[in-house]
Amino acid sequence: MSTHQDDNGEDRKDRASALFLRYYHFVEAIAFRCAPSSELQSDIVHDAFLDFMKKAEQWDLERDVRPLLRKITQNIALQYWRNHVRNMPEHLQMLAEKVQKKISSDEDQTANSNLDEQLAALEGCVERLSPRYRRLVRLFYFEKVPLERLSEETSFSLFALRKAMCRIRTALRECVERRLAAGERQS
Numbered sequence: 001m002s003t004h005q006d007d008n009g010e011d012r013k014d015r016a017s018a019l020f021l022r023y024y025h026f027v028e029a030i031a032f033r034c035a036p037s038s039e040l041q042s043d044i045v046h047d048a049f050l051d052f053m054k055k056a057e058q059w060d061l062e063r064d065v066r067p068l069l070r071k072i073t074q075n076i077a078l079q080y081w082r083n084h085v086r087n088m089p090e091h092l093q094m095l096a097e098k099v100q101k102k103i104s105s106d107e108d109q110t111a112n113s114n115l116d117e118q119l120a121a122l123e124g125c126v127e128r129l130s131p132r133y134r135r136l137v138r139l140f141y142f143e144k145v146p147l148e149r150l151s152e153e154t155s156f157s158l159f160a161l162r163k164a165m166c167r168i169r170t171a172l173r174e175c176v177e178r179r180l181a182a183g184e185r186q187s
Contacts, residue, residue, distance in 0.1 A: 016056035019065050020049050027069050029119065034077030044080060048073045066116070117183060118176065125175035133168050140165065 020027070024045070031044040051072050052059075059068060126137055136154070139145040147165070151158040 012061070013053065013056055015061050016053055016059065019061060020052055020069070023066060023069055026066060026116070026119065027073050030070050030073040031077060034074055034081075036077075036081050040080050044073060044076050047076045051076065117180060121176045121179035121183075122172065124179060125172050128175065129168065129171075133164070136161075136164065137168060137172075 027048050028041070028045050031041045031048070032038075035041045035044055048069065052069065059065065126134060129137065136150065139150055139153075140147070145153075147158065147161055150156070151161050154161065156164060
């Protein structure tokens with residue numbers, strides 16, 4: 001009987017792990033918004049995964065886990081903020097406390113609630129890019145290839161690559177804004 005229970009527990013852990021991987025970019029986006037610095041973003045995502053897996057037995061994995069993942073990620077980001085603030089001068093501590101309050105406020109919850117729509121719009125906009133620009137986005141933003149190395153691997157000079165990335169960001173921002181505005185008009 002304990003073997004069946006262990007198998008069921010392992011199945012639950014596997015399901016929880018698969019769910020986290022499914023929403024990995026969602027968690028990463030929340031961490032990006034809430035992290036005290038960009039260097040800590042991946043640490044926050046990692047800690048969110050560990051926390052989610054540690055308590056996988058408690059979660060209802062049949063329901064939408066995004067609100068749960070959002071809350072876990074925000075709580076971990078707040079812990080990082082607290083640790084980050086300890087070594088700051090007093091005036092910077094006061095500013096950091098305001099950011100912490102914003103992260104945990106209802107106002108920020110509302111701003112994060114349309115994150116799914118923003119991500120869907122961004123994915124659609126990236127798909128509309130030329131294959132060459134899609135490749136640049138994938139390498140730079142998802143695979144974290146530095147611009148200098150990208151310049152070596154592509155036919156772009158470093159200057160041209162920086163300009164291209166700026167144009168891509170501007171085009172993506174405008175495209176996402178148009179899609180979100182069109183979605184609001186349809187609602």
